[in-house]
Amino acid sequence: MHPLIRSRALLAGYLFGWLAFGVVFLFSARIESAPWKEAILLAAIAAGLAAVLFPYSYYSCRALPLRSTPPPTLAAGWIGSALVMGGLWSALLLAISKHLQLLPPHYLTWQGWVSFGLTGSFMYLVTVAMHYVIIAHQHSEESLRTEQELRELAREAELKALRAQLNPHFLFNSLNSISALTSIDPKGARKMCVLLADFLRKSLKLGERPIVPLAEELTLLRAYLDIEQIRFGNRLRVEWSVDAEAEKAEIPTLLLQPLVENAIKHGIAQLPEGGILRFSAHASNGFVEVLLENARDPEADVPAGLGMGLQQVKRRLRGRYGNGASFEAKSLEAGFVVAMTFPIDAGDDSHD
Amino acid sequence: MTERTYTALIVDDEELARALVKEHLAEHPEIRIVAECGDGFEAVRAASELKPDLLFLDIQMPKLDGFEVLELLDPRPVTIFITAHDRHALKAFEVHAVDYLLKPFSEERFEEALKLAKGKCGESRSTTPDPVALAATAKEGKLLDRIVVKDGTRVTVIPLSKLDYIQAQDDYVLLKTAEKGHLKQQTISSLEPRLDPGKFLRVHRSFIIQLDRLVRLERTRTESWVAVLTDGTKVPVSRSGHARLKEVLGEG
Numbered sequence: 001m002h003p004l005i006r007s008r009a010l011l012a013g014y015l016f017g018w019l020a021f022g023v024v025f026l027f028s029a030r031i032e033s034a035p036w037k038e039a040i041l042l043a044a045i046a047a048g049l050a051a052v053l054f055p056y057s058y059y060s061c062r063a064l065p066l067r068s069t070p071p072p073t074l075a076a077g078w079i080g081s082a083l084v085m086g087g088l089w090s091a092l093l094l095a096i097s098k099h100l101q102l103l104p105p106h107y108l109t110w111q112g113w114v115s116f117g118l119t120g121s122f123m124y125l126v127t128v129a130m131h132y133v134i135i136a137h138q139h140s141e142e143s144l145r146t147e148q149e150l151r152e153l154a155r156e157a158e159l160k161a162l163r164a165q166l167n168p169h170f171l172f173n174s175l176n177s178i179s180a181l182t183s184i185d186p187k188g189a190r191k192m193c194v195l196l197a198d199f200l201r202k203s204l205k206l207g208e209r210p211i212v213p214l215a216e217e218l219t220l221l222r223a224y225l226d227i228e229q230i231r232f233g234n235r236l237r238v239e240w241s242v243d244a245e246a247e248k249a250e251i252p253t254l255l256l257q258p259l260v261e262n263a264i265k266h267g268i269a270q271l272p273e274g275g276i277l278r279f280s281a282h283a284s285n286g287f288v289e290v291l292l293e294n295a296r297d298p299e300a301d302v303p304a305g306l307g308m309g310l311q312q313v314k315r316r317l318r319g320r321y322g323n324g325a326s327f328e329a330k331s332l333e334a335g336f337v338v339a340m341t342f343p344i345d346a347g348d349d350s351h352d
Numbered sequence: 353m354t355e356r357t358y359t360a361l362i363v364d365d366e367e368l369a370r371a372l373v374k375e376h377l378a379e380h381p382e383i384r385i386v387a388e389c390g391d392g393f394e395a396v397r398a399a400s401e402l403k404p405d406l407l408f409l410d411i412q413m414p415k416l417d418g419f420e421v422l423e424l425l426d427p428r429p430v431t432i433f434i435t436a437h438d439r440h441a442l443k444a445f446e447v448h449a450v451d452y453l454l455k456p457f458s459e460e461r462f463e464e465a466l467k468l469a470k471g472k473c474g475e476s477r478s479t480t481p482d483p484v485a486l487a488a489t490a491k492e493g494k495l496l497d498r499i500v501v502k503d504g505t506r507v508t509v510i511p512l513s514k515l516d517y518i519q520a521q522d523d524y525v526l527l528k529t530a531e532k533g534h535l536k537q538q539t540i541s542s543l544e545p546r547l548d549p550g551k552f553l554r555v556h557r558s559f560i561i562q563l564d565r566l567v568r569l570e571r572t573r574t575e576s577w578v579a580v581l582t583d584g585t586k587v588p589v590s591r592s593g594h595a596r597l598k599e600v601l602g603e604g
Contacts, residue, residue, distance in 0.1 A: 169412070172436035173366070176455035180372035233367050270414045272365065272391035297414065301497065301511060 002058055003134050010134070015051065017130075021123065022047030038102045042093075045102075049092055050120065053085060054127040061131040078128060086121025087113075093120075155210060167261065170227075171196075177231050192230050199223040206253050211320075214281065214288065215247035221260050221279070228264055235274025236264070245283035249344045252316045258309045259292055259338055267294035267336060275335075287341045298334040310338070317342060355382050358473060361402065362388040363395040363421065364410040364434065369455065373408050373434070376462045392416025396424045396507050404429050405473050406466075411435040416500055416507070419490060422483035424502040426537070430472045431481075432465050444490035450481045484542055496546045499527060501534040508534060512551070516565050517587055518543065520558040530583065553600055555579055555593035563600065 004011045026043035034042065064077055090113050097103040106112070174196050181189035202220045206212055225238055263277055275295025282289050310329050317325040317340060325342040360383050364370045370388045377383050386402045389395040392415040399407060399421070407429035411418040418435075422428060433452040435441050445452045451465050499510045510527055519526040520540035527534045544554055554560045565581045569589065572578055577589040579597075589597065 168437040172455050173369075176372065176436060177366070177368045179456035180368040180375070183375060184368075184371060231366055231368065269365070269412075272394070272414050299415075299509070 002055065003138070004055060004058075014055075014130075018047045018051040021050065034103075041100065042097060042102045045096055046093055049089055049096075050123055050127075053089055053092075054124050057081070057085070057124065057128050058131045058134075061128060061135060065135075066132055078125065082121040082124045082128075083117075085124045086117045086119070089120035089124075090114075090117035170261070173231060174227055181230075188230065192227065195223060195227050195230070199227060203254070203257070209253055211250050212253050213247065214249045214251050217251060217254070217256055218242060218247065218281070220254075221256060224257065224260060225277075228268075232264075232268060232274060235271070236268050237274065237276045239276060239278040241280040241282070243282050246281040246288045246344070249283075249288045249342065250346060251342070252320050255313060255316055256290070256292075259313060262307075262309055263292060263294035263336070267296040270297045270300060271295060283344055286344055288344055289341050290339070292338045294336055295334060296331070296336050313338075313340075321346060358383045358405040358470060359386045359402065360384065360406040360408065361386055361395070361399055361404040361429065362408045363390075363392075363413070363418070364388075364408070365390050365413045366410075369410065369434070372456075376459065376466075380466070390414075392418075392421050393507050395421045396502060397505055399425050399429060400502070400505055403427065406469055407431045409433055411438050411441045416509070419483050419487035420500045423487065424500060424507060428483070430469045432469050438490075440490045440492065443492070444486045447489050448481050448486055450486065484538060488542075488546060491546075495548045499536065499543075501527065501536045503534065510534060512547070512562075515552075515562050516581055516583060517562060517585065518552075518560040528585075553593075553596060555587060555589045555597060557590060559587050559589075559593075561587055569594075569597070 004014055022043040025046050026039050029039035029042055030036075060077070060081065064074060066074070069077075093116060094103070094108055094113055098108050103112075174192065178189050178192045178196070181192060199220065202216075202223055206216065206220060222240075225236075225240075229236055229238065260277075260279070268274055268277060276293075277295075278291070278293040280289075280291045314327045317327050321342045324346075325340065327338075327340045329336070329338045360377065362370050362373050362385060364373070367390070370390075374385060374388070377385060383406070386404050387398045389398050390413075392413050395409070395413075396416065407422075407425075409418045409421065409431050411433060412435070413421075416424075418433060418441075422431060431450075433441070433445060433450060434455060434457075435452065436455040442452075442454075444450075451468050453461060453465055497512055499512065499515075501508050501510065510529060514529045516528045516530065518540060519528065521535070523537055523539065524535050525538050525540050525543060527536060540554075540558065540560060544552075544560060547560065551563055552560050553563055561579055561581065565583075567580045567582055570578050570580055570586070576591075577594050578586045579589050580586055
């Protein structure tokens with residue numbers, strides 16, 4: 001469909017353009033000392049004819065895309081069609097003027113037709129240029145839309161992947177702990193069942209939304225750590241410190257969960273005697289500072305660079321907060337630290 | 353006639369998981385638990401010292417994984433593998449027809465595995481799965497990043513980056529690092545495919561070198577080649593080894 005029909009604003013602009021042309025035409029007619037009545041009529045007809053005839057060039061513009069058409073073809077095409085359309089416009093204008101006796105006889109000649117025709121051709125080329133601008137605009141809008149759709153898809157895929165990360169190793173080991181507890185400590189077994197159910201329910205629910213309050217993510221972390229506490233016993237020593245102000249921040253769902261899982265898997269679980277897992281989230285000057293530190297086996301290899309999981313966390317932080325967030329992860333002699341900051345108030349309704 | 357007795361070692365890094373095995377074994381007076389271990393090093397030490405008949409062995413553990421533990425043991429106890437969820441390990445068990453327990457397991461399943469294991473205790477050594485082959489299947493496609501060796505009761509983990517070269521010595525390989533040489537009972541041919549071909553190259557029937565340790569190639573009087581390494585060691589290079597070297601290093 002022609003864009004002028006689709007958009008009222010565009011149509012108004014287009015008609016205004018021809019009105020301006022009509023006004024210019026009117027004054028040049030006045031300079032040629034045409035009487036007001038004839039000059040106005042002539043200008044109206046000239047602008048009207050052009051407004052009706054020239055928009056069809058839109059379809060030729062679509063057929064001759066600027067980027068992929070060779071320049072000689074473009075030049076030949078547009079000069080040719082400009083001359084034809086300018087000539088047609090000029091001929092119609094002169095014919096009507098003759099009929100209504102708007103022009104003195106010396107205009108109604110071969111030379112008159114040519115000079116009007118060249119003006120028409122020029123105006124035709126202006127219309128063509130306008131169409132190319134419109135097409136370029138349409139393209140950029142389209143690509144913006146596809147980009148948004150793609151981003152939406154990527155986000156959904158990411159969340160799905162995160163939910164799937166509920167790792168089976170954790171689940172089966174927890175079930176095994178329950179199995180052991182049933183005879184040693186039946187109450188403990190029941191508690192573990194409840195914790196596990198609680199954790200599963202929370203993580204399923206959380207996965208439905210892209211953004212959640214930090215408070216909710218933290219209850220999930222606590223549930224997870226409570227379970228691991230039973231599995232690892234005194235090998236896992238959690239130091240937890242969170243303030244209420246920080247809990248208000250809204251963060252991408254399951255942002256922290258993979259980090260804590262890593263801290264257990266690559267840290268505590270690799271140490272026969274276990275170690276400390278320290279988590280803190282504090283508010284300061286409008287930002288939340290999150291720190292996660294865990295003991296690790298000093299004899300184990302230090303991984304080079306950020307792993308996939310850490311990279312994903314960094315990317316998601318940037319996706320939501322842009323340059324407003326910072327992220328750092330580093331290995332210590334016998335530990336691993338992840339530190340990040342992000343604004344408490346993201347300041348808009350942006351979604352990652 | 354009284355039934356023979358068995359000694360057993362339980363290896364799992366989670367206390368509750370060990371407790372569960374102990375509980376099941378409590379029903380069996382013929383089985384005596386000689387020790388429990390929470391990590392790979394401890395397991396190797398205890399097993400070498402106590403030489404148990406039966407080994408209950410978790411796969412994912414601190415320090416050494418279950419395969420590495422088994423690799424270091426000689427003689428190898430009859431082993432019951434226990435794992436929560438390790439797709440690769442499971443595949444290895446299937447391929448090599450090894451019995452295993454999946455956490456959490458039922459009492460019936462435990463009894464079945466135990467009965468099978470007890471039966472194997474009387475048999476010859478050959479029924480024990482080869483841990484090197486098992487690990488190769490379990491870590492299929494994944495190259496080694498470390499090698500574990502045992503000198504006496506001491507277990508050493510050698511990161512591959514520290515290896516200068518590997519030399520075959522009968523049934524053993526000598527793993528040479530800057531500090532010292534470690535002997536390990538393994539053939540050089542079973543080791544070769546699990547090394548990164550971009551970093552290690554078999555230059556001779558009996559030698560694999562770490563490529564970045566190579567300084568230059570020298571021609572000997574007998575028209576053959578030797579590789580000179582950064583520490584000055586001269587390693588013989590066979591004709592086919594020379595061809596492989598030239599291919600890897602370009603014509604230079």
